[in-house]
Structures are given as structure tokens and as C-alpha cells.
Amino acid sequence: MSNAAYITRSSVCLPNPPVENDQVETILGQVGERPSRARRVVQRNNGIQRRYYVIDPATGKPNYTNASLTAAAVRGLVADGFELDDLACLVCGTSNPDQLMPNHAVMVHGELGAPVCEAVATAGVCLSGATALKYGWMSVVSGGTRNAVVTGSEVASLGLLAQNYDAESLNGSQVLESNPELVFEKDFLRWMLSDGAGALLLEPAPRPGLNLRVEWIDVFSYAHKLPPCMYYGAEKQANGVLRGWLSYSPRERETKSLFTLKQDVRLLNEEVVEYTLVKPLERVIERRSLSARDVDWFLPHMSSEYFRAPVVEGLARAGLPIPPERWFTNLVWVGNTGSAAIYIMLDELIKSGKLREGQHLLCFVPESGRFSSGFIYLTATAHA
DSSP states (O other), X not given: OOSOOEEEEEEEEOXXXXXXXXXXXXXXXXXXXXXXXXHHHHHHHHOOOEEOOSBOTTTSSBSOOHHHHHHHHHHTTOBTTBOGGGOOEEEEEESSOSSSSSOHHHHHHHHHTOOSOEEEEEOSSTHHHHHHHHHHHHHHHTTSXXXXXXXXXXXXXXXXXXXXXXXXHHHOHHHHHHOHHHHHHHHHGGGTBOOEEEEEEEESSOOSEEEEEEEEEEEEEOTTTSOOOEESSEEEOTTSOEEEGGGSOHHHHHHSOTTSOXXXXXXXHXXXXXXXXXXXXXXXXXXXXXXXXXXXXXXXXXXXXXXXXHHHHHHHHHTOOOOGGGBOOOHHHHOBOGGGHHHHHHHHHHHTTOOOTTOEEEEEEEETTTTEEEEEEEEEEEEO
């Protein structure tokens, strides 16, 4: 059994040129006869200025699948001392695989063309990237595999294309007047999500240069306390229960926007900090004897800059008041990449030159699917 696992390399794939705010509707398409009423409000609140899409702006067609985007990130790990032939365990997390089956990890393995390896997919929303990392970490620490490549990836843009939305449901005056909240929850995520993939190489010993030793990863679900908040392929019933797409007849599916990603924005704003940060972090602090002085860098995955102040307040309430100068985020210039976000943040911080030997990183990865979160604690280790 190995005593430790280290992140020895990181890599990112961000597809195509960055997309500025005023280009989003041009690339995703306009729903109906007039521009979105929600776009400017959502973009102003989320603070995102640039993001990336797999959609080629010149052709309007995707030039990556989720699997090929992930494989591109994995190939970025290849260098002296690590080749694809060395890959022992591949663990891939995503919110939106290219198909329901086969699973995302075996599709990535197929794209890579690497020899026989263990391939595992983790499901979920933003947290699926963190659970992929946890599986890979446990695999290496247990001695089950000599290395693990773990990934987080999203191709959200294909689900946000105008062709997937009913113009009347977003722009029809009768619907707007009768249920404006429903309209907003359908349109909201078009201006929030973007594409990207990240990959990390985990090994039982550090490599020359800067490594990150994985100390622990804690994951929590509060699904027993709250109803679903973000969902896809389902409709929420009056009692809050989701009815999945397979329970509808083909005729019924035509009349419902089952395959439009939806977010209960009110529930999100009211509960996300309490149930993904405050309550689980209180458990972490007690279990790990963690204090603010034990954190040199705090990497929060935030879907929007709107949540920055609530997260500051939530940290203080939980008993871990980490000052803003110790935070690291790149939401503004990368966008909200869901399960890939923590990978993309780690890669940028590792390569920034800001990390020092012995510094400790606390990563916070929440997801609002049904309110769960993960906390990842790392130590920077320089090796000659």
C-alpha cells in the first residue's frame, strides 16, 4: 500500500477562441424573434467576461465531442517519464457525456487509443470531477494502480443552442406574464455555462518540480434535506419529485422541454451556501481540525461572482474565515466549466509561479443538482 498520492502533472483543453459576452447569442443562436431579456441581467451578475465553446464560430458546428475534448486534455499530460502506454487507471467525471451509454470514461479511452487500463466514469454535476479525483487518489494510495489519470470535462454549449428551446416558452408574452420565474429558469443557464476539460496525473511518488500531495478529500450529500435544484431529462412535479423522460410517451415528450437544462434559481439562491458550504464545512473542521491558518490558498468553484459575498459570509459562519487575498479563482476569464472548473483552476495556479513549498490548498466544489459538495486538501511539495 502506498502512503501518499501526488498530483504530478496537470493539463487543460479550452476549445476554440474565447467568446466575449456580446458574442454568446451569436454563437448559441437567438431564441425567437428578439434577443434574450435575461442575458444582460445574468451576465452582469455572474461577472463572466469570457468563456469557451466547442462550437466553431466560423461554421457553427462543434469540432469536439466531450470525449475528444477530454482526450485532448489527457494528451497534455504526456511528457518525459509518462506516455499513454503507461496509463493504469482512467477516471472521468462529467455532467453531460456524449451519450447515455457506453460510459464517458471508456469513450475517452477509445479516443486515446491507449492500451488496456481500468476505466471508470463518475456521474453527477460539478462534483463529478471531484469524485473522479477521489477515486483516482484512493486507487493510487491503496496500491491498486501505479498511477491514475483523472479528468473533469463539460460540453454544455450543445445543450444551450437555440434549437433546443421553444421560442414561445421564452418570448411569448402570455407565458411571460403568467409565469416569469419559469421563463427565467429556462433561459438563465444559457448565459452561465461553458465548455472545457482538465486532467491530472496522480502517482505514488513526486516528480521533479512542483507537486501537490493529496491529503484528503471529503464529499457530502444533503439530498435528504432538499429537492432537486438543477435537472435535465426530467420535469419537476408539483410535489418537487422529478419525473424522468423514460416515463413519458414519445408524444408527451414532444410537448415538454425535457431536454432543456433547468435551474430552480430561487432554491439555489436560498440554500446553496448553507447546504454545500456551511453545514458540510462545519463537519470538515471538526473531523480534520482545520483552521483558517491551515489554508494558504482557497480555490472555490463558483458558478457566478454573485456568490462571492455569500461564500465569504458562509466561511465566517462555518468558522473558517479565509481572507480574499488567499483566494484563487478564474471564473471571469474562463467561465463556469462545471466539473472541469477545479481542474482548470488548479492547472492555472500550478503554472502561475505563485505556489510555494509547504503551502496548503483547500478546494471547494459545490453542486446544486441536489445540493452536494466536496472539499479537497492539498500540500505543495517541491522535489529536486
